[in-house]
Amino acid sequence: MIKELLYPKKDAPAAKIEKVSEYDVVLNNPEIVSHTALDFKLPEYEGRELRPGHKIIFKVPDDFKDRVIRDVILRHRKGNTYRVDIGPDGHDPYGAYSRVELRDSKSGQWREWRDPAGYNPVKFAEPRSAGDPENEVLHDWVAMVGIITPDAARVTNEGKDDRYSVSQIHGLEMVFFPEQEGLTYNQNIYTQGTSFIDFASKNLLPQYGGGEHTAGVYKDAVVLGSYHSKDQEIHGESSLNTRVEGSRLIIKPTPGKKIVQIEVAIGDTEHRPDGNNRLGWAKLWVGIRRSSSRNIDWFIKNANVPPQGVIAGGPHIDQGLINPDDEIIIESRNDTSYIMGWRLASKD
DSSP states (O other), X not given: OHHHHHOSSOOOOOOOOOOGGGSSEEEOOOEEEETTEEEEEOSOTTOEEEOTTOEEEEEOOGGGTTSOEEEEEXXXXXXXXXXXXXXXXXXXXXXXXEEEEEEETTTOOEEEOOOTTSOOSSEEOOBOOTTOOEEEEEOOHHHHTOOOOEEEEEEEEOOSOTTTOOEEEEEEEEEEOOOOTTOEEEEEEOSTTOBOOBTTTTBOSOBOSSBGGGTTBOTTOEEESSGGGTTOOOOSOOSSEEEEETTEEEEEOOTTOEEEEEEEEEEOOBOOTTSOOBXXXXXXXXXXXXXXXXXXXXXXXXXXXXXXXXXXXXXXXXSOBOOTTOEEEEEEEXXXXXXXXXXXEEEO
């Protein structure tokens, strides 16, 4: 089924990747962090300086080139050296901006992400410390761009000032859809109208029951990270036990299974009666809490929560096995998040 969606016509010959000399650096040895994710890390603690018009390319290993991309997470910031004349309102006259593109392995074309709310897809590099770069989640590529099986990604600095529009690039993570064979899915939908992409039924657009289009109302969602988080009733149905602990949603998966990926339909736009709805600043963390030690193996860390979107990830390829009484933790930090639903993919 997926091949029919990917290749409805004869594949176009792929163009060659540009010469290495056109890029500041080419990274071709990512860490395979899970069955569905690659992590390219720049070695410098301060991040790799990227000046206006310059590029970094990230080459996808052969084993992942036929996989459909789901999300891209860019880690970038602006360092202290280049923070000049920033106003009290945070306006940076010499802003550094990152454009993220993927090269489709079938057509050879570079494709850029589109923001679901129509905002500029080029991302502003915020002034941050080296230990806290921003995690920009460019989500839902299938819905926003189309089905792409990338063999490379590139980041270009679109800033204008040669002296001060300089960004620090710390890394890039690519999250793919899992291979479908042998997977078992469990899900729970809390907000009516929410659904996930399903290749088998040719549903290529996720749906959200809440978000900007509902003026920040997430009916029946699980609310994490606010005073609403305590003693709330959880709606929806799932074969797995779930509960809320403060700012955490706890899921008890089936022992003996290997977790491949979890998808969380989530938003952080807060409805206000006066109509001036507040955009949130929530960060999502997801991990497995081990019954033996009570330690949590986090595999989604500090991901920006959008007004509505799906954040997906999976445990390290060596850490996916679920032991008795292990639990999946979905946690909202920094602000309130509204969980509209989740879907868990596992295999024997």
